[in-house]
Amino acid sequence: MSKLPDDPDALKAIIMRLQGERDDLHTTNLRLQVELDRLKKRYYGPRADRLETMTDLAQMLLSFAEALDQKPVHPEDAAGSPPEQSQQPQQPAQQQRHLEKSKGRRNLAKFENLPTTTFVHELSAEQRACPCCGGQRKEIGSEQSWQIEYHPGHFERLEHIRKKYACAACETEGDGPQIKTAAKPEAAIEKGLAGPGLLSFIVTSKFADYLPLYRLEDIFARQGFEIARGTQSIWCGDVADLVEPLYHLMAVRVRLSHVVATDDTIMPMLQQGKTANARMWVYLGDGDHPYNVFDFTLDRHRNGPTHFLKDYNQVLLADAYGGYNGVVAGNQMTRAGCWAHLRRKVIEAEKAAPEIARQTISMIASLYATEKQAAGMAEAERLKLREEQSRPQLAVLREKLLDWKQELLPRHPMAEAISYALSQWQPLSVFCSDGAVPIDNNASEREMKRIVLNRKNSLFVGNPRGGKTAAILASITSTCRRLDLDPHRYLTQLLVNLPTTAPNQLPAWLPDQWKLTAFAQPE
Incomplete structure (x- = not known):
């Protein structure tokens, strides 16, 4: 052990240095503990951001509730109202709730809106015979009960026969038969086997319900017709090419918003050796421009938002990512925080x-x-x-x-x-x-969580074209979800009509505009 100096100033300097080292060590330990807690929460903890003190309080309340639930209940304590009040007639609303509870339909939303098939069950002539006198019993009423049935999807083969017509008179005169063939509806994919309903189901399953294509391949096989995942992937790309003009129109409308919310996340892209950390960005328009538009880029460089927000100059709601700084300053935007x-x-x-x-x-x-x-x-x-x-x-x-x-x-x-x-x-x-x-920016963060869910199930996109396809089709399905639209129904109508839609009629097929027309009440 080295000898301490006798000089008081030197001793003070040593003490100050040791105190500084102790503080640095304490701070380092705190930082490591915070990092460890963050990682443990990511893998094992609850998703919600709550203080531990609040979590402990919730656990205490839960334990109290469990203990209370295990206590025996005495009949005297269970009476919710005096006997004379319990005999009062129920109000109509109470009667309805009691009826639904007795039928087991408390949590079945829109039960009455389902299509109904009625089955009438009658006694045969032999069963109607009275066991007492042998006479025929008369009908005096009926009892009603309900079931909910589900019929899985199925494939159909649609055959198109195009009749040909010729002019016999012109052919006799030597002017040719003037043959003309009846037209069939325009196909969403030229010379493709897939119909609009099948294409919209595949797109909805992958980009709204996050089913990877290999699972869809198995589901289709169980229904009697196997479609290879590679074929499905090609069809998704073809659908994206068809609706791309609508996607660009949605992006233009988003840039007309007073407030645009944005966020991004990793979208792995397959490449030789290992996957590349490409990015998926989302841009949410305001209430007057209700579109969620995704954009795929090969990296997180600010070129992505710079290109998408090239002519935007209002309010950008985003996290503190520094890549937005140049975009905000260059376009003289207002930066809003979360x-x-x-x-x-x-x-x-x-x-x-x-x-x-x-x-x-x-x-x-x-x-x-x-x-x-x-x-x-x-x-x-x-x-x-x-x-x-x-x-x-x-x-x-x-x-x-x-x-x-x-x-x-x-x-x-x-x-x-x-x-x-x-x-x-x-x-x-x-x-x-x-x-x-x-x-806050929670709305765009929720859209990123859905991208993460799709990423977890499908792992990666195959190439830049696959990333662009994912961005276009996710924009359509996400906007449908925002507008409370059935994406399958909307996409089916879109794929039927878009091939013959003139460019100047394209705005009528934006999801919000289509909703106004499709759900308009007849006068």
């Missing part, structure tokens, strides 16, 4: 500073409570409410964040979350100056 991202970062650093996390999440929850109150309001009313309630809360939160930042070491996990908040404060505050801007 409070859900900040909330997630604070929760990830909770163990490093529990009290700071609790206070921060509580104040963010107050902002969301105001948003819940503002739901359904007009933009002007929502903006007024935000000015009155949210903006003062933002000022208080910012002061607290500045104070906490001074108390924490620079590399402390919670200090990093606070630095993120302060560096993004201007984008995070945009929603308080524009009633049309959402408080």
Whole structure:
């Protein structure tokens, strides 16, 4: 052991250095713990972002409920109302609920809208004979019960016979028979075997229900006709080529929005050696332009959003990805931030500073409570409410964040979350100056989760053309979901009519415009 110096200043310097090393070690341990918790949550934890203290409280309530459920129930305690009240006649609404409960239809939405096939069951003449006197019993009424049946899909072979016609008189005169053949409907795929219904089912299954094509191959085989996954993939590309003009029109309409929300995720692309980390981006239009448009790029370079948003100059709602900075500055856009991202970062650093996390999440929850109150309001009313309630809360939160930042070491996990908040404060505050801007970017994040689900099932796209096909068809099915449309029904109608649709009539086939026509009430 080395001898300590006698000089007090030298001893102080050694103590200060050791304290600094201790603080660095403590901060490193906190960072490693936060990273470990993040990874454990990704693989084993709940998807929701909640403080551990709230999770512990929920577990306590669950345990209490389980214990309460195991206690014996005495008849005296089970009476929900005095005897004289229980004898009162039920109201019509109560009677209806009781009837549906007795029939086992409590959770069957739109039961009455299903087509009905009626079967009448009667007694034979022998069964009608009265066992007492031998006479024939008369019908006095009936009992009604219901079942729900399902008939799996099936294939049909459609044969098209095109009759040919010739002019006998012209042929006699030597002018030729003037042969003409009757036309058949235009096919979605030229000289293709697949009909519009089959094509729309494959596209809907893969891009709305996330079934990989090899599973569809097995499903079709069980139904009596096997279609190779390679053939299905080619058909998806052909459908994408057909609807691509509509896809570009949707993209143009999205760029007319006052607010465009965007996000991106990895879309693996097959290549020699290993898959490449290509990207899938989504751009959500506002309420007046209700389209979800996906864009496939080979990397995460800002060229992707720069190209898609080339002439857009209003509000871009996005996360803190630096690639958007040049796009926003170049187009003079307004950058809006996402409070859900900040909330997630604070929760990830909770163990490093529990009290700071609790206070921060509580104040963010107050902002969301105001948003819940503002739901359904007009933009002007929502903006007024935000000015009155949210903006003062933002000022208080910012002061607290500045104070906490001074108390924490620079590399402390919670200090990093606070630095993120302060560096993004201007984008995070945009929603308080524009009633049309959402408080978070959750809508586009939900679309990315669906892409991730498709990626998990299908693993990758085969090449850049496959990525473009996925972007086009995901845009159609995602927009249908946003508009509460059946994508199979819409795509079937689209594939029947699009081959003969003139370019100037294309806007009528946008999903929102088609919905207005298809569901218009007759006068």
